[in-house]
Amino acid sequence: MPSFSSRVERVSISGIREVFEAAGEDAINLGLGQPDFPTPAHARQAAIDAIESGQSDAYTSNKGTRALREAISDKYSRDNNLTVDPENVIATAGGSEALHIAMEAHVDAGDEVIIPDPGFVSYDALTHLAGGTPVPVGLRDDLTLDPGTVEDAITPDTKAFVVNSPANPTGAVQSPADMREFAKIADEHDILCISDEVYEHIVFEGEHRSPLEFTEKNNVVVVNACSKSYSMTGWRLGWVTGSHERIERMLRVHQYAQACASAPAQYAAEAALSGPQDPVEEMVEAFEQRREVLLAGLEEMGLTCPEPAGAFYAMPKVPDGWVDAVIERGVVVVPGDAFGERGDGYARISYATDIETIEEALDIMATATAAVES
Numbered sequence: 276m277p278s279f280s281s282r283v284e285r286v287s288i289s290g291i292r293e294v295f296e297a298a299g300e301d302a303i304n305l306g307l308g309q310p311d312f313p314t315p316a317h318a319r320q321a322a323i324d325a326i327e328s329g330q331s332d333a334y335t336s337n338k339g340t341r342a343l344r345e346a347i348s349d350k351y352s353r354d355n356n357l358t359v360d361p362e363n364v365i366a367t368a369g370g371s372e373a374l375h376i377a378m379e380a381h382v383d384a385g386d387e388v389i390i391p392d393p394g395f396v397s398y399d400a401l402t403h404l405a406g407g408t409p410v411p412v413g414l415r416d417d418l419t420l421d422p423g424t425v426e427d428a429i430t431p432d433t434k435a436f437v438v439n440s441p442a443n444p445t446g447a448v449q450s451p452a453d454m455r456e457f458a459k460i461a462d463e464h465d466i467l468c469i470s471d472e473v474y475e476h477i478v479f480e481g482e483h484r485s486p487l488e489f490t491e492k493n494n495v496v497v498v499n500a501c502s503k504s505y506s507m508t509g510w511r512l513g514w515v516t517g518s519h520e521r522i523e524r525m526l527r528v529h530q531y532a533q534a535c536a537s538a539p540a541q542y543a544a545e546a547a548l549s550g551p552q553d554p555v556e557e558m559v560e561a562f563e564q565r566r567e568v569l570l571a572g573l574e575e576m577g578l579t580c581p582e583p584a585g586a587f588y589a590m591p592k593v594p595d596g597w598v599d600a601v602i603e604r605g606v607v608v609v610p611g612d613a614f615g616e617r618g619d620g621y622a623r624i625s626y627a628t629d630i631e632t633i634e635e636a637l638d639i640m641a642t643a644t645a646a647v648e649s
């Protein structure tokens with residue numbers, strides 16, 4: 276049998292999937308990374324109209340339809356006070372492909388990429404697939420990433436670092452001052468800051484700012500998607516933006532690996548981005564109420580949980596054996612070490628489910644906590 280590439284052998288299937296497989300069929304699943312809301316009706320309708328009219332039968336331009344890229348550009352003026360040329364946007368198959376092409380276009384064998392630990396599972400894997408070496412760095416006590424930690428980890432081999440705010444798995448939101456500092460570090464050390472902003476709209480405290488606002492040397496690439504903001508994980512529509520030179524290089528990867536993002540999804544995304552934004556606000560309000568219920572319940576059972584300011588995850592510190600005890604009793608949560616070594620001793624709990632279910636899960640978690648601590 277022909278052997279496999281050493282790059283792929285350095286990557287394994289995410290630990291999250293193993294947890295799902297270990298859980299019983301009627302377990303309460305607090306392990307999911309997707310909102311439990313429908314995609315906005317106007318987004319669905321736009322895809323239906325595009326399909327029925329035959330508009331989405333063919334390839335679009337490699338970067339995506341002009342109308343979608345204009346809607347993305349308008350989103351940056353509306354939400355981020357940034358001017359983004361629609362030419363400097365590539366529509367991708369979700370934030371995942373955007374991260375992939377950013378890594379492929381910038382990282383060579385031997386290059387180091389600094390990533391948050393615990394952090395979203397793709398950063399480590401995509402660095403390996405690009406032939407690079409991930410350099411996981413720890414977080415502050417409040418689970419935000421300290422720009423000083425990133426700067427201390429820089430070596431002559433550092434090519435890039437990843438910032439993710441609001442963050443998966445922690446729910447942490449970086450301050451505007453941190454974001455400014457990340458841009459400064461990228462500029463001063465002439466390395467790339469990959470800013471993963473897929474949870475941008477899900478912020479309860481603080482404010483989302485992008486390092487893209489602060490870079491003076493075009494050393495920031497932003498990854499975003501409709502997946503979380505508009506509950507469109509199944510549509511597979513994201514994008515990447517950055518300087519013309521960077522987009523041109525990322526397009527070379529995208530053109531050969533993907534050709535273009537799915538056309539019906541592009542029409543849906545355009546409608547989601549340019550239509551009424553109330554579904555986003557309603558979803559964020561619901562997440563905030565659920566967060567309160569979850570945090571109160573965790574506190575009541577004596578678990579310490581850095582207060583998540585965004586996304587829809589909480590990451591409490593948990594005693595040894597807690598995750599197994601909870602899963603055995605029928606609630607799926609993800610062990611913190613699925614997100615990096617420093618996640619050991621934590622668990623990720625997703626509250627993208629209704630309050631009744633969260634309350635039911637809390638009762639089970641309280642029983643498990645008592646059992647583990649007895």
Ligand SMILES: Cc1ncc(COP(=O)(O)O)c(C=O)c1O
Nearest residue numbers: 308369370371395443473500502
């Ligand atoms: C931090 C982060 N970035 C990127 C992604 C990928 O999102 P998409 O579904 O758009 O590929 C996820 C999905 O869970 C995520 O949590």
